Amino acid sequence: MAHEQDILKQAAPKxxxxxxxxxxxxxxxTAGGVQNASERAxxxxxxxxxxxxxxxxxxxxxxxxxxxxxxxxxRRAKYDLKPLVIHTNYLVNLASSSQLFLKRxxxxxxxxxxxxxxxxxxxxxxxxxSFRGADREQGLLRTAxxxxxxxEGLDLVKGGLTILIENTAGAEFSLGGSFEQVAxxxxxxxxxVPVGSCIDTCHTHVAGYDIVSQDGLCKTxxxxxxxxxxxxxxxxxxxxxxxxxxxxxxxxxxxxKGTIGKEAFRMLLNDLRLAHAAFIAETPIDKPGDDKRNVxxxxxxxx
Ligand SMILES: [Zn+2]
Ligand SMILES: [Zn+2]
Numbered sequence: 001m002a003h004e005q006d007i008l009k010q011a012a013p014k015x016x017x018x019x020x021x022x023x024x025x026x027x028x029x030t031a032g033g034v035q036n037a038s039e040r041a042x043x044x045x046x047x048x049x050x051x052x053x054x055x056x057x058x059x060x061x062x063x064x065x066x067x068x069x070x071x072x073x074x075r076r077a078k079y080d081l082k083p084l085v086i087h088t089n090y091l092v093n094l095a096s097s098s099q100l101f102l103k104r105x106x107x108x109x110x111x112x113x114x115x116x117x118x119x120x121x122x123x124x125x126x127x128x129x130s131f132r133g134a135d136r137e138q139g140l141l142r143t144a145x146x147x148x149x150x151x152e153g154l155d156l157v158k159g160g161l162t163i164l165i166e167n168t169a170g171a172e173f174s175l176g177g178s179f180e181q182v183a184x185x186x187x188x189x190x191x192x193v194p195v196g197s198c199i200d201t202c203h204t205h206v207a208g209y210d211i212v213s214q215d216g217l218c219k220t221x222x223x224x225x226x227x228x229x230x231x232x233x234x235x236x237x238x239x240x241x242x243x244x245x246x247x248x249x250x251x252x253x254x255x256x257k258g259t260i261g262k263e264a265f266r267m268l269l270n271d272l273r274l275a276h277a278a279f280i281a282e283t284p285i286d287k288p289g290d291d292k293r294n295v296x297x298x299x300x301x302x303x
């Protein structure tokens with residue numbers, strides 16, 4: 001995002017944004033310090049937010065001072081921004097067959113958990129990883145074991161932090177392309193680490209589930225409920241898709257402008273079984289204001 005287009009550089013809104021009965025937010029930039037994300041999320045009209053706490057495609061964690069963490073807590077309370085969701089760096093692969101890469105991923109993931117605890121985050125979202133070099137079953141077991149091992153000695157329960165396993169587009173060797181695979185990781189960790197799931201609409205659609213027709217979405221939600229349990233779905237990533245259903249191509253699109261269409265989002269946002277969830281867009285910013293427009297688009301669908 002170019003700096004002159006940063007919402008923080010514009011005049012503060014005179015009126016508080018109109019909020020809905022649902023928690024709606026967007027993945028928000030931490031440029032200039034993690035605490036700035038709260039201010040941006042508020043100005044974008046959000047009442048929840050997602051951030052990275054490390055560079056998404058490099059191994060560099062953000063340096064967090066106690067003062068920044070305290071400021072984040074203060075601004076979130078001021079603006080009633082909850083939950084705070086942190087998305088794990090994309091390089092982390094807790095299913096890796098390479099001992100060296102696995103070790104590096106586990107160290108990085110432990111850092112993610114430590115920063116999430118320092119920031120008083122509610123959820124840490126993790127993709128279950130890639131099983132290249134092994135089989136899927138081994139991969140799922142390895143991910144679960146690595147989550148348990150890399151969080152050893154950290155008190156997630158006391159910190160109010162839950163690890164959320166996200167479903168994926170399921171391309172090639174990537175784990176989590178079905179609700180069953182997500183559930184398997186959750187089941188392995190039950191009673192060991194607080195876990196739940198994050199369901200991404202784009203990933204669900206391109207993985208092959210029907211969420212476009214009304215009947216299809218009802219059936220997909222029934223499946224999701226019986227396999228994972230809707231009460232364990234804590235975050236819904238609201239992304240429209242550029243690619244076709246079943247294509248396994250993960251390309252996010254603006255809400256209502258893709259192959260999913262806005263009706264699916266309307267149904268999800270208004271389903272009482274998901275009223276507890278945070279709905280977070282990870283939509284592209286092709287031109288200034290796209291982030292605000294996507295948040296608005298979701299809010300407008302809430303009845
Ligand atoms: Zn996502
Ligand atoms: Zn995605």
